[in-house]
Amino acid sequence: MNEVLILGEVKDGSPDLRTLELLSAGKKLSDAAGGGCSILFMGDSVSGAADKAAGYGPHKVYRVEHPLLKGFQPDLWLNALAQVCSEIHPAVLLMSHSFVGMELGPRLACRLNSRLTTDCIDLAIDPEDGLLLRTKPVSGGNAISVFKCPGDPQLATVRGKVFAPAEPGDSPREIVDIQTKIDPSMIRVESMETVKEETVSLDKANVVVAGGAGLGEADGFELLEELAEALRRSFRNVMIGCSRVAVDKGWISSDHQVGLTGTMISPDIYVAVGISGAIQHLVCMIHSKKIIAINTDTGCNMFKVADYGIVEDYEDIVPALVEKLEELS
């Protein structure tokens, strides 16, 4: 059977947003392949997430529960996932391009002698041979390629925010328990410590004020923070973003980075300060609703996509903007 299987991930007892996005990608494929699209949850206690996922109209929900699957232990999850594949033989297995997907995908491809395509931004089924067509950016984001290769199953990790999340379905679907044989001798990682860092969820920002190499020094971000603070009087969720050069120079941490190797964003307002608009940056902020660029170079790429452009040294214009915003608030 041409079953498309989604590896689900759980957040706060529910399927996470990426899983729902994968489900809509998987349904599109299973419609074309003539099979069903099912979701698999693995863990020590995933019944709640499985029940909720059943309401989003998958063909089936598979549940693998085992005390040793508590937390994410790559060695054990790999063994369990390989056993699931040999039991239900999905034609396609999709994972999020998340920490879990990136850890498991290559290991599973190696274990099952299959081939994996990572970070896909589109998927389709080739009507001629039924193989998965995997579209992904290549050459540092300068080109898009479509890959096709056999595999049992055909494996891909999928970038977040590319597919709209699945909507709840009409009636809950069947939940199937799968027993897997795993034991502590399969564990090769002796200890794992989770360090909680304060993270910046740039993709949830309504307004992003971003700085690039044009700031000239780390202190430039202090000026941007003043602008962000002034904007917070009128807008919710205003965050600081940056280009990769600003991160490479050590001016700001990488969780602020917008771009291909950073975060993909689509805020209501994007303010690009001293950012030239390299393709690897542009592709991940171009869907911002309004783009405001501040740059001294009239020919820079950022002006080509900006709704409003200010040709000025940021050190002059940013304080003037802050003053005006304060006056207006």
Ligand SMILES: Cc1cc2nc3c(=O)[nH]c(=O)nc-3n(C[C@H](O)[C@H](O)[C@H](O)COP(=O)(O)OP(=O)(O)OC[C@H]3O[C@@H](n4cnc5c(N)ncnc54)[C@H](O)[C@@H]3O)c2cc1C
């Ligand atoms: C595989 C790969 C992945 C990449 N991933 C990313 C990514 O995720 N994100 C990313 O951002 N980049 C990424 N890059 C790097 C990217 O190609 C560019 O090098 C980078 O985006 C340029 O950053 P920038 O615009 O800050 O710097 P620059 O290109 O140097 O631009 C600086 C700009 O500041 C302007 N400026 C100078 N002084 C002032 C001033 N006083 N006031 C106002 N404006 C001023 C200049 O006119 C210029 O336009 C990647 C590259 C590769 C190869």
